[in-house]
Amino acid sequence: MNRRHNRYCASEEWRDLMVGKVLPWVLEGVDLSGPVLELGPGPGLVTEALVRYGVEDLTSLEIEPGAADRLRDRYGSRVRVMTGDATDMPFEAGAFSTIVCCTMLHHVPTVAAQNAVLGEAHRVIRPGGVMAGSDSRRNLRLWFFHTFDTYNPIDPADFTPRARAAGFADVEMETVDDTFRFRAGA
Ligand SMILES: C[S@@+](CC[C@H](N)C(=O)[O-])C[C@H]1O[C@@H](n2cnc3c(N)ncnc32)[C@H](O)[C@@H]1O
Numbered sequence: 699m700n701r702r703h704n705r706y707c708a709s710e711e712w713r714d715l716m717v718g719k720v721l722p723w724v725l726e727g728v729d730l731s732g733p734v735l736e737l738g739p740g741p742g743l744v745t746e747a748l749v750r751y752g753v754e755d756l757t758s759l760e761i762e763p764g765a766a767d768r769l770r771d772r773y774g775s776r777v778r779v780m781t782g783d784a785t786d787m788p789f790e791a792g793a794f795s796t797i798v799c800c801t802m803l804h805h806v807p808t809v810a811a812q813n814a815v816l817g818e819a820h821r822v823i824r825p826g827g828v829m830a831g832s833d834s835r836r837n838l839r840l841w842f843f844h845t846f847d848t849y850n851p852i853d854p855a856d857f858t859p860r861a862r863a864a865g866f867a868d869v870e871m872e873t874v875d876d877t878f879r880f881r882a883g884a
Contacts, residue, residue: 700847704765707801708741716800717747720832724800724879725751728830732795735759735822737784737815737831738802742769745777748798757794759784785814792824799831804840804851812852816864820884829866829882837876854878 706712721744730753739745739758742765748756757778760766766781773779782788785806797819806812819829834840836851852860854873861869861882868883 700844703844703847704741708743713743717743720877720879721747721800723874724830724832725798728796728828728881730796732827733757733793734796734798735789735794737797737799737819738805739769739779740765740801742772744798744800745769745773749773749776757789759787784818785811787818787822789822791821793822795824795827797823797827797829797831799829801833802831803833805848807848807850809850812850813860813864816861816866816882819882820865823884825884827884829861829884830880832877832879835873835876835878840876 730748730751733755734748734753734757736745736748736756736758739760745756745758757780758769759780759782760769761781761783763781766779769777770779780788799819803812803815806815823829833852835854840851841849854871857871857878857880858869861880866882866884870881872879
């Protein structure tokens with residue numbers, strides 16, 4: 699992420715929006731009692747919320763080594779922070795019962811790589827598990843905000859067919875204003 703974006707993802711403004719509004723909507727009714735995988739934690743506001751929600755078995759997978767190191771320093775053994783690429787996850791099939799994926803997919807540079815993330819998510823989630831997440835719809839303000847950064851937003855209308863093609867059977871998608879949330883059941 700560029701520095702401005704990184705700062706924003708750690709800001710009180712983002713906390714109010716993501717943790718205060720979007721995350722409760724994303725996680726409404728989602729079972730967090732089994733092993734949970736978070737994709738793309740960045741500065742970690744969602745990680746922090748998942749810990750506060752009482753998720754006992756939490757793994758966070760982050761592609762940027764510096765961001766992963768900072769989270770590791772912060773959480774020690776409380777969260778298993780892994781440096782790695784969600785297009786090729788370093789986990790056994792069926793390792794997780796829930797995947798949380800917020801504001802991450804638009805940072806994955808190509809449609810093929812995003813589809814690989816969905817395919818890997820389906821592989822590492824156990825039958826009956828769910829992938830829940832959110833992202834932003836394409837808009838000019840966000841495009842500008844991602845100068846010198848990856849910006850490849852998914853069209854919400856495409857999410858369901860792409861998640862089904864990745865193997866998820868039961869997919870829901872809902873849009874409010876500039877944000878969409880999704881649930882994909884394995
Ligand atoms: C905008 S931040 C989102 C932070 C947090 N999830 C939130 O919603 O506040 C997106 C994060 O996804 C990470 N990311 C992008 N591509 C990834 C990949 N292929 N595998 C794992 N993490 C990735 C980025 O490095 C960045 O830290």
